[in-house]
Amino acid sequence: MERTAPETTGARLSRPQRFARRIRLARADLAIATGYLALAVLVLSGQWRHPRDGYLIKSGQDQTMWEWFFAVTAHNVANLRNPLGTNLQNFPDGVNMMANTAMFGVGVPLTPITLLFGPTVTFVLVLTLGLFGTAFAWYWLFSRYLVESKLAAAVGGLFCGFAPAMISHANAHPNFVVLLLLPLIAGQILRMARRAENEGGPRPFGRRIRDAVTLGLLVTMQIALGEEPLLIFALSFGLFGLVYYLHRPRIGLRVLRGIAPAVGLAALITVVLTGVPLWWQFFGPQSYRMIDHGPMGNDLKALAQFPSESLGGMISPGQNVAINPTEENSYFGWPLLLLVTVTAVLLWRELAVRAVCAVIVSFTLLSLGPSLMFGRGDTGFALPWKWFEHVPLLNSVLESRFTMAAVPAIAVILTLASQRALDFWRESASDWRPLAWFGALVLALVPLTPTILPVVQRSPTPAFFADGTVHQYVSNGSVVIVPPPIPAGARPLLWQADADFSFALAGGYFVGPTGTDKKGRYGPEIRPTASLLMKAQKSNRFPAIDDATRAQALTDLRYWHADVLVLPPTDNSGVLRNTVNQLLGFQGQKVNGVWVWDVRGIV
Template sequence: MVSGRASDPTEQTAGGAGTAVLDRPTAGDTVAPRGRRLALSRADLVIGAVYLVLATYVLSGQWRDTHNGYLVKSGQDQFMWEWFFAETAHAIAHLQNPLGTHLQNFPDGVNMMANTAMFGVGVPLIPVTMLFGPTVTFVLVLTLGLSGTAFAWYWLFSRELVRSRFAAVVGGLFCGFAPAMISHANAHPNFVLLAALPAIAALLIRMARRALAEESGTDTAPSPAGWWHRTRQQRRDTILLAALLTLQIALGEEPLLIFSLGFGVFAIVYYLHRPRAGLRVLRGLAPTVAAAALITLALTAIPLWWQFCGPQSYGSIDHGPMGNDVKTLAQFPSESLGGEFVPGQNVAINPTEQNAYFGWPLLILVAVAAILLWRRRDRSGEQRAGYRVVRAGTVVILGFGVLSLGSPAMFGTHTTGINLPWHWLANLPLLDTMLETRFSMAAVPAIAAILALATERALAYWQISLSEPRPLIWFAALALALVPLAPTILPVTHRPAVPSFFTHGTVERYVTDGSVVIAPPPTRLDASPLRWQYAANFDFPIAGGYFVGPMADKKGGYGPIDRPTAGLLMDVKRTGHIPRIDAATRERARKDLRYWNADIIVLPPTRNADALQDALNQLLNVPEQYVDGVRLWDVRGLS
């Protein structure tokens, strides 16, 4: 065995932390690492395949039944996302504008850009949607999102942070399958497919390294060839950064905003002890980033205008308090081994927003690892780059963890009365539309980076002596922290089949130029009729729906502004009680039918269907019909 000073093995081995030298200028850094380190190896492909298998396992319940299976904890969101993917394919196939539609919320319509329709995958996957249906597209995006995000962070860690591939695998695994990712995999593909974010980070890191190399004079390429090479490289960086930003905007703007804030704080703290290096990086990156931002703005100008100024656009959304309960930081997520055997108090705002839930063993492990790595210095006393990563990552974890608690802080669903920073930030532009609970997702890659660095340091001890016990202690602690967070298969239920009235094309006989009104119209509480519409190939628009649109005060809200008749029918379905229906009520119903330009009202099999049937007969005075499994009222004469 090799003997040596075991207190800091990374000083003597190539396996030590500190590969993430964001500010270490080296000659030829723009050429040699690119050819040697960026190419995918066979091991990389195997690791990517393992991530894909794990993602498929998590979503295997939905994969087994893509026809009628439904993720239990998605609420009504799976119906909404399937509708988004189906409507995008329909619009493109019929050469219609995909940015807005009147197929839902007729006649006002829906602003698709203001509803995170994810055109970045919805458009490329149109063949999948048209051949296999939107449910396959939905579960495919979720599966590729989990595995692709894990692999992208692994790729970044293995190229820029650690030399140990195993350490990078650990970091990538946590990023792709963190509790927040698994929770959003129930319903929110825009918060699962995040692979473009580490790609943006990798590009910015390499740009920073080159900027320092050029200013320090270590870029020894001769002029004018060196100048031409740098200019060509800057053009490539500008185009690539603009492409990545444009792609992420098409996938989800809120994750991009959270990432930008987190990465910005990370960079500031990273260069805090070397401000001159930070200023050199800022000067070097500013022209490229500014040019990329202008190109991105040019590429996305029309969609962004439509989102903020187009039909059915809105300003901010009043979500109300949506912070993490303090208990969510230390509890185990519901869809995990720890959640199965040691369930905690239900304090999440809903099952799809378990954005913290790191578990107390992981919090302790990360705290201990950060403290130990924080104090490490090399022989010259200069802090290693890897340890500056730990310090910057720790600040991100603490800062964004506090932001995610909202204001005031809650503990076990009870308010503490303590106002936190979100109290002063909640009304700032852009932030006023965000759910503060999601800020804790910025801590995920920071935690992963600390785990990767600590894992590499532990492995380095074995390079000195295989009898060294510290690696065994670390890996035992790592297993105790991560095994309880291991995801379980997301639960799936069987949803009822679509009424044959829609699947057999019967609906076409009753619709001319008007809409179909479901009794009651779909809302965020029951969006299943959206499935009936895309199952009928969008042959008719529907009243109501599930989307984000402007309310009476022009702020965003979920679903349409309820018409009186829609509210009446929803009450009847909920309670089974029919209110007094008089002439005024009938007149309001006729006015609503005219507003909706309704052709027919359809009552499918549903809860309290008999009460709804009686209420509609009293409202309409129109003969009802029973056709292909539904009751309907032809109201073209009334509307």
């Protein structure tokens, strides 16, 4: 895989000949990219087979939320509306899209795909290209800056792109799957650091400007894809650089002086390009200061267990200690942990190995949360996160996700060890060490081989919304689904998208502020009438309704600017219908398979 095509001599090549030559020279890159892409398609093949009505069952309601994000972004772009905020859900207060990880970096350029084929196609396309692109970008970084062997680099890229955390997030979180810009940012900083290390004098002004512009644009684009992964990457890459130069402080200071001007200018460029969106995110309408997730650390058992969506998880499932099926952020499996530990000891003289070990240990400790959990039981042992959980920005990160910083760090160790094994093989074909290494590598990685993510078919959109009948009942107000959508039941968001966003929704699935301290929460503040309807559905019992309850219902309808209440086919619909009849004082009508209460006359 490392052989390259011979240089062509003689007459000047034509454009097709030059293109063919580049293809020959890059055939290893192409072969590896093809393998990554094929694996990404295989993992998501269940969704690809049903691109319109398929649903990744482990996503909970997150797939619905992300599809809505992509759909409303395309709608706003097509209609030349501000994409940073919308009142199409949570009417009339609206939603701050910048504060909801809407991923404008893919949502805006993929607007034609969304408009032509629907948001589900955009969703699965983003996930597929995210797995493939992340793997290939790390492979590119390793093959250009870490090792000579492309086979060794391919091992590292494979682990980065298809690690258990990546597969887990591929169920529902594109912002933690599309990570291909992070290795490009690392590559740009490494390129600047190498120049500063090798060039003693001041660098040319033009080169500094080019470096700053490149770095600033990369960071800007990553902000448009996901800020939380960027924060975790920045902290871990900073720790890596600090430990790497700790044994060479003079060189480290030279590098710091050399890259500081370009990094500072890149930061300024980033602030200029992202100033308005970031202001909107932190100070605009429906912005919030932080999200109090509660304890969200990794369980210690999760580090050594196999992920649920893997061969090892099928054969040897462990105790379910993950926060939810989309947050299996550690789950490295005991064979890989054992292999990485032994390999790190054997390669300890390598500065890069020492640096990545510091990242693995530090960020794994942070990911365990404020108190050590083992088998879902709290041991009472305090951990470092308790000193960081109140730091601004960090306090909105799910601490479990800090383990994702260990993924490229582990990949560095696997890549360097693979390169060392191949070097031994070149020296002697009979050397037993390469065979031992690659045998151990296979035993460690095969149990982590991802399986096809499970998909179910979701029910179709009610005809009342799909055929446009809803238009007859809306006059610049909102549609109130009975009960209003919340994060646990967000399906109406896609009914709205299927109706081409011709109406606004009360309630929804988003992150917004609550209270005077503007602390973030998932979903809307639950109005009394919404709470009444949800309790009636859950208990399947008709609630007590008096004049005060009816007055409160009217107040809530006026708050929502309600035009119509709609009861779709759902659990315990009989109790819900009778409840709404009693609240409003008149009977609903059945229209296109749903019950409808036109309240424009009383609201």
